[in-house]
Amino acid sequence: MQNITPHPTEHPPARVRFGLALRRARESLKLSQEVLAEKAGLHRTYIGQVERGERNISVDNMERLAEAVSMELWEMLHP
Numbered sequence: 001m002q003n004i005t006p007h008p009t010e011h012p013p014a015r016v017r018f019g020l021a022l023r024r025a026r027e028s029l030k031l032s033q034e035v036l037a038e039k040a041g042l043h044r045t046y047i048g049q050v051e052r053g054e055r056n057i058s059v060d061n062m063e064r065l066a067e068a069v070s071m072e073l074w075e076m077l078h079p
Contacts, residue, residue: 011079016053018062021076023051025069039068
């Protein structure tokens with residue numbers, strides 16, 4: 001199995017950057033994962049997996065979550 005750890009000068013994978021941005025946005029809005037999931041029409045456990053970078057999230061779901069935290073998708077992916 002190949003190691004996918006990025007080189008120190010590289011950015012983390014987009015799913016990891018998105019997950020971290022989602023968690024920061026959710027916490028700044030003082031939303032629980034459950035409330036965010038309801039706003040986005042997704043399951044609470046899925047939100048946790050996305051925030052931890054465990055899910056290879058679809059662009060459609062990224063868009064739904066970005067809208068739910070009132071952010072632009074591109075902002076959440078920017079390193």
